[in-house]
Every structure is written in C-alpha cells, then in structure tokens.
Amino acid sequence: MIKVAIKESLEKALSGACQQGLLGSLECPDTAIVIERPRSPEHGDYACGVALKLAGKAKMPPLKIAQTLATAVESDIANFASAEVAPPGYINFRLQKDVLQEALRTIHKNGPDYGRSSVGGGKKVLIEYVSANPTGALHIGHGRGAVFGSCLANLMRFGGFKVEEEFYVNDAGVQIAQLGACCWSLYKKHFGKDSEYPTEGYPAESLQPYVDELIAKHKDEFMALDDEAGVKIMGLTAKVIIEDSQRRLLERLGVSFDRWFSELPLHAEGKVDNAIEVLKKSSLVYESEGAVWLKAKDLGDERDRVLVKGDGTKTYLAGDAAYHLDKFQRGYDLLINIWGSDHHGQVPGLKAVIAALGHNPEQLEVILTQMVNLSRDGQVVRMSKRMGTIIYLEDLIDEVGRDSVRYYLAESSPSNAISFDLELAKKTSRENPAFYIQYAHARCCAILRRALEPTLNQETQKEEPALITADEWTQWKRSFAESPEVFARVFEDDPEVFVQQKKLIMQLALFPEEVEESVISRQPGRLARYAYEVANDLQKFYEVCRVITDDKEVMKARLGLIDATKQVLANALAVIGVTAVERM
RNA sequence: GCGCCCGUAGCUCAGUGGAUAGAGCAUCCGCCUUCUAAGCGGAGGGUCGUUGGUUCGAAUCCAACCGGGCGUGCCA
Structure with missing residues (x-):
C-alpha cells in the first residue's frame, strides 16, 4: 500500500535525522506519523504534517524540518512519488502516473480478493448480535443490529480475522414463562375453553399468528394438560416457532449465524451454578438481604449487582456470567457484543463479572446501536408499541426491499441515531x-x-x-x-x-x-x-x-x-x- | 439527581489535532443525434449547540453550561 510505504519511509527518515542531530533539540521521534489525503489537488495525493507537530519540541521552524525530511525521503520513494515542501510545513507527495497503472493491475490480479487485508492477524473473534428474546417479531431496531453485525462480520473476515457469528437466545427466564402463559390462554380459547389472558403479558395480537401456527401443527394434543404443564409446553413450543420465524426473516436480510446459543442448557447443565461458584471463590461476592451480590462497584460499575435473587432464582447477569465464561473457554481472542443502546447500563456489570471470573474485560468490546427513527417523505413516523405503530422488520423488508434496508442500516455509524426514510429508500434515482x-x-x-x-x-x-x-x-x-x-x-x-x-x-x-x-x-x-x-x-x-x-x-x-x-x-x-x- | 450517547448547510449525514469544514437531497441556472439522462455540470446556503481552557493550530482534546435520546430494579 502506497500510504504505508510513505509512512514507513518517513519514519525511517525521521529517526535517521534525529540520530544525525539534524532536528535540533529533538532526540527521539515520539510523534506518530499521520499520512492524510489532502482535499485540494494542489496539495498532492498524500500529505503529512508531522513537521508542524515536531517544530515545538525541536525548537526549529517547521518548514526547515519538512525540508530535511523531504530530502531524506526523496530517494527512497523516487520510483513511485515525489515529495515537496509547502508552507507552513507540510510535506506533499505526488504520485507518478505508473502508480495508477500498478493500482489497476493489482485489482485485476486479485479480483474478488482485492482489498482483503491481514490486519486481523488470524485472530479468532466471536460476534454476538441480535439476540432478541424469542417472544415476538423482530422490529427495525433489531434490524439495525442484525445488519450492522453481519456487515461487521463480513468486514472483519475480509480484514483477516477468523469470525464466528452467534445469536444468544434468552429462553430460560420469566419471559418464556410469560410467553407460555399468554399462548396457553390463546390456545385454550381457540378450543372453546374460557381463559383469562395474563394482564402483564405480551399483546395478544402479536402472539396470535404464532399460536395459529402452533395449533396447525399440534392440533388439540395439549388440551388434556393441566395449567402448569400447559404453560410450560406452550412456552417451549411457541419459542421454537418464534425462533424459527426470526431465523427465516434474518435469512431474507442475508443475515445468518454459525450458532443459535440457547440459555436454557447453561442452567440445566449447571453452568450458571458453576459460574457463581467460581465467582464466590474470588471473594468479590457477598450475601446480603437473602441475595447473592457481586461487588461490581469495586470493578468499575456504579453499584453492586445481584446474581441470585432472594427467591433463589438467578438474574440475567448470572446467566450472562455463565455465557461469557463459556465464550472465553471456547478460546476466542476477541469478543464483540452488539447491543441496542437501551442496554448500555449493563455494560459495566458484564465487564465486572468478566473481571471477577478471572478474564480480561478488555477482550470484550460492546458496540451499542442507537435508535432508528422512521420517516415517510420527511414526516416522522412515530414508533410505539402501545399505539400499535411499531414497524416490524418484515414489513420494512416487504416495502423497500432487502438491499435498501441493508444499505441504510449499514451506512451510518452505530453510535448515531438515524432516520430511515421509507419513500427515499424505494426511489430508483440518484437521491437513493x-x-x-x-x-x-x-x-x-x-x-x-x-x-x-x-x-x-x-x-x-x-x-x-x-x-x-x-x-x-x-x-x-x-x-x-x-x-x-x-x-x-x-x-x-x-x-x-x-x-x-x-x-x-x-x-x-x-x-x-x-x-x-x-x-x-x-x-x-x-x-x-x-x-x-x-x-x-x-x-x-x-x-x-x-x-x-x-x-x-x-x-x-x-x-x-x-x-x-x-x-x-x-x-x-x-x-x-x-x-x-x-x-x- | 447521577451515568452513557448525540448536537456540523433548510433536510439526511461525512469529517483519523492541521491547509479555504465536505457530500447527497431540497432551491435556482445550464446540459440528451453519442456505451443506461435511472445521468452530469454550475450557483447560492455554515457563530461546527454556547462559553471558557490546552495548543504554533480545535468541529476534533479538557471543563462548565444549554438542548435531544437512552438508562438508572432481587425486569429482561
């Protein structure tokens, strides 16, 4: 790469000039060399302002430093570029014509591999994303996480990492019990048995399609069960159906995972208990008010966190501890979690639990994706679960198509809230x-x-x-x-x-x-x-x-x-x- | 209250401490006998939220404040 060649050549010139005492009081070069692309063509194809940075330390005019470096670098890069000095102290590099031919030759030679890089150094990375609860349909927010995650996976693979993609299925907690209760009620109702719909549950309309599918598959075979068994089997069966529909939808978006990692076995196989035992040995855990706490505050969180509740059930964090311990045991060099920004409060807790488990929290990067606001011809479309104006990912893909959805959700930086214009995304013109x-x-x-x-x-x-x-x-x-x-x-x-x-x-x-x-x-x-x-x-x-x-x-x-x-x-x-x- | 993220052209967004802060849309003005005009060129439009600080130099780093979003449970 030309940029790298220029940079290395400048670094050499800089340390050489220091040794020869050409840079006044400057003895060793501790300033990073940044090669930039000038906006204006009169400033050449590449430029470097390092002389400006060094001027203070060297107690020399920047122009003079630039001149010294440019002279030193000239013969080194003569076969592909020329260097010239410009006030107030820039070194501008102008590429020769045959560099352009060489660039094209490289493209033809490498074809689909052109641009592939080895910066990743073959490191093993696990990217966990979407990880939506299996209790309903995916909405546009999940879509952003899905697209970003899948693009990041493609990108890092192209950049020389060994990447695996994983979807964590939260199928162990109360939400599955709640899903079961809601579906059980709808199921019984379908077969003519009166039943009260849970007041704290998910909206019945959103679950009805899944229950219909469940009924088509299983008929009335569960009607003989009592409520407790019915709720349980409904939770499990509905979960499979919902997970399946999520999988199919994500595949339509070109998003697929190496693994759908279920939380349930972590509990069933004692891995959660085991993680808690490991934590207890660390002396970073204590009991208070009948609950087991992690001293998260000592590890950078704003307060301590509960691992085991007073009633003996485990918190989300306990499950996450076991899950991330499992990830570390699988031998990845780097873990990346992509979460919706509404979960940002959990990041310090998870980092703390990783530290307490004896692993390096810096091996975990959490990338937060901000909200997606929808608009239509510039008019904001408000998204609200209560008002029923929530935009589901499926409807979005149906309306504007997979490629537009991917482009718009991929294009922006995840840390910015974005606005997605439905009409714009459909246009077949320059505007889009x-x-x-x-x-x-x-x-x-x-x-x-x-x-x-x-x-x-x-x-x-x-x-x-x-x-x-x-x-x-x-x-x-x-x-x-x-x-x-x-x-x-x-x-x-x-x-x-x-x-x-x-x-x-x-x-x-x-x-x-x-x-x-x-x-x-x-x-x-x-x-x-x-x-x-x-x-x-x-x-x-x-x-x-x-x-x-x-x-x-x-x-x-x-x-x-x-x-x-x-x-x-x-x-x-x-x-x-x-x-x-x-x-x- | 505290914590995190964000404030850049009318709108949607770029912008790795450096040269005159950039694109696209929208507005106005031009350009089709020619490989896709589903396009191209040009013009206007900015106190980079505000005020201080660090620096030779700040949209970028630091502090305070003002706006907006999110979070702040023995919920997930």
Whole structure:
C-alpha cells in the first residue's frame, strides 16, 4: 500500500535525522506519523504534517524540518512519488502516473480478493448480535443490529480475522414463562375453553399468528394438560416457532449465524451454578438481604449487582456470567457484543463479572446501536408499541426491499441515531444512494456486455459480432498482468478527461486502505460510503469519456478501467451485503 | 439527581489535532443525434449547540453550561 510505504519511509527518515542531530533539540521521534489525503489537488495525493507537530519540541521552524525530511525521503520513494515542501510545513507527495497503472493491475490480479487485508492477524473473534428474546417479531431496531453485525462480520473476515457469528437466545427466564402463559390462554380459547389472558403479558395480537401456527401443527394434543404443564409446553413450543420465524426473516436480510446459543442448557447443565461458584471463590461476592451480590462497584460499575435473587432464582447477569465464561473457554481472542443502546447500563456489570471470573474485560468490546427513527417523505413516523405503530422488520423488508434496508442500516455509524426514510429508500434515482451504487455497477456491466458480447442490430435485426472477442480480451488481460504498460493507452491527453480518470483510479487504489481503517475502527459503514464515492467518480468519468471507440487498444484499456471499477464496487458491496446487480 | 450517547448547510449525514469544514437531497441556472439522462455540470446556503481552557493550530482534546435520546430494579 502506497500510504504505508510513505509512512514507513518517513519514519525511517525521521529517526535517521534525529540520530544525525539534524532536528535540533529533538532526540527521539515520539510523534506518530499521520499520512492524510489532502482535499485540494494542489496539495498532492498524500500529505503529512508531522513537521508542524515536531517544530515545538525541536525548537526549529517547521518548514526547515519538512525540508530535511523531504530530502531524506526523496530517494527512497523516487520510483513511485515525489515529495515537496509547502508552507507552513507540510510535506506533499505526488504520485507518478505508473502508480495508477500498478493500482489497476493489482485489482485485476486479485479480483474478488482485492482489498482483503491481514490486519486481523488470524485472530479468532466471536460476534454476538441480535439476540432478541424469542417472544415476538423482530422490529427495525433489531434490524439495525442484525445488519450492522453481519456487515461487521463480513468486514472483519475480509480484514483477516477468523469470525464466528452467534445469536444468544434468552429462553430460560420469566419471559418464556410469560410467553407460555399468554399462548396457553390463546390456545385454550381457540378450543372453546374460557381463559383469562395474563394482564402483564405480551399483546395478544402479536402472539396470535404464532399460536395459529402452533395449533396447525399440534392440533388439540395439549388440551388434556393441566395449567402448569400447559404453560410450560406452550412456552417451549411457541419459542421454537418464534425462533424459527426470526431465523427465516434474518435469512431474507442475508443475515445468518454459525450458532443459535440457547440459555436454557447453561442452567440445566449447571453452568450458571458453576459460574457463581467460581465467582464466590474470588471473594468479590457477598450475601446480603437473602441475595447473592457481586461487588461490581469495586470493578468499575456504579453499584453492586445481584446474581441470585432472594427467591433463589438467578438474574440475567448470572446467566450472562455463565455465557461469557463459556465464550472465553471456547478460546476466542476477541469478543464483540452488539447491543441496542437501551442496554448500555449493563455494560459495566458484564465487564465486572468478566473481571471477577478471572478474564480480561478488555477482550470484550460492546458496540451499542442507537435508535432508528422512521420517516415517510420527511414526516416522522412515530414508533410505539402501545399505539400499535411499531414497524416490524418484515414489513420494512416487504416495502423497500432487502438491499435498501441493508444499505441504510449499514451506512451510518452505530453510535448515531438515524432516520430511515421509507419513500427515499424505494426511489430508483440518484437521491437513493443504495440504488445509485447498484446502478453504477450495472452500468459497468452494460458497457462490458456491449463490447464483449454480440449485439442485435435494431435496423437489420441481424446479430453483429462482439467488438472484442473473448480471446482478445483474455489475451489483453494477460498482457496487462505482465506489463501494466499496455494500460497507458487509457490515459487521455485531454486534461479534463485525465482528471476524471485519475480521480477514479485513485479512488479504486484507496480501497485497501479504506478496508483497513474500517476494520480497525469497526465501522463497516465507511465502505458503504466509499462505494458511493466510487459510483460517483465512475459517473463523472463516464460523462467525459467514451469507452467504446474505434481504436481497439484504447477501448481495451478503458474496458480494463471499467472492469476494475466493477470489481471494486462488487467487493465493497459484498462486505455490506448488498447485491451487485448486473442489469437494471 | 447521577451515568452513557448525540448536537456540523433548510433536510439526511461525512469529517483519523492541521491547509479555504465536505457530500447527497431540497432551491435556482445550464446540459440528451453519442456505451443506461435511472445521468452530469454550475450557483447560492455554515457563530461546527454556547462559553471558557490546552495548543504554533480545535468541529476534533479538557471543563462548565444549554438542548435531544437512552438508562438508572432481587425486569429482561
């Protein structure tokens, strides 16, 4: 990567200059070198402001430091870039033309693997997300977690991590008992037996579809049971049905898990008790008022937390302790939990329990996803369970389609509340970025088809041979791989065209850097926005330069650029899980 | 009250302590005999919530305050 090469070269120059005493009072370089991309083209392709940072410590004018570094670095990078100094003390780097050819060659060579990185170092990561209670349908908030989690998993896999995805099913607590009670009531009612619906329960309308499914499957076979057994079997049976419908819905969104991890066995197999025993040995646990407490306050939480309630039942935290102990025992290097931001209060408690269990809480990263507000043509759609205006994920996918849902939920940073406009997400125009990126990809495909496939002449109704045969094309690609020189034919003398070409190629060349930065900052949304930039640069190039021309060699070179653009768009879209469509 | 997150163009959002704070939409003005105009170009639009501080330099770091969201159970 060019950026890395520049950075390393500068680091070398910096420590060399220090040793030679060229930097005044500065003896060792303790300032991190940041390479940035200047906004204005007159500042080159890359820039570094490290001389400005060093000026104070070195007690030297920044321009002089920049000059020293630039001179030292020049010969090192001479084969791909030039360095120049600009006031107040920047070092600007300008890439040579053949770097652009080299970038395209790399794209062609690596294809679907272009951009793949090894920053993850093969570390094993478990990403746990969605983990919705199996007591009802998924709504748009779950959708955001699902899309973000699945994008992060794709991204980290692409970035060299070994990733597993897991859905934790809270099927052990009171909510299952409550689900059972509600369903039991509806079940009995269906077979003509009067029954009071639990007052504290889930809304009957939301459960009715599942009970209907349950009845279709099991008929009246449970009617002989007494209430206690009935509630129990209803809880278990309804849970399976609901979990199944959640699974099918998530699959429609392109979200699938390596494992659906059930809480129930943790209790049944004594793993929760075991975790509590381990905690008790740590002397970070005490009994008070008939309950067992964790000294969470000593471990960074705002107060202590109950593990075992006065009635002997375990809290959510106790189950989580066992679950996370299990995760650690499975040998992951890193755990990532994606939670709705309404659970942020639980983070310190979980970190505390992990520390008390003798593990490093820093191995757990909790990423919180903020709310999704819906709007329609700019008008806010209020979401409320009580008013029945809650938007279910299924309805959303039905209305705007899987790709738009994924794009919009992936695009933004999870820490920001977002607003999802239903009408915008359906539009097939520039306004809708999800569409715009797909359109760009389809346009690349259309151009390639036009050149490489036989066409039907509209006037004569006769098939005309492809402008370039398949053989010619593979041969060109091969010669390009061996010597990027053949690509030089793409470059235009017309400065207006060249500017757009260079912009597009530079953008494509940045993809690996973009991937790494996204991986490190855990922000797959950056790649969604990056894809949009690529689409935009493609459109601008398309406007000023025809790909299909009479000069075959020029045409092939330009097709090479279109092919590379298509590849980069496809690779970025693959990470965010949006389909790269070939025709529109 | 306390804790966490967020305040950037009319709207939706970018913005890793650095050069003139950026996109898209919306508004106005241009551009179709040409590979998809489902598009492109141009213009206007900003006290980066406020006030202090650190720094050669702050939208970015720190503090206080003002707004909005969420949380603050022996609920999950």
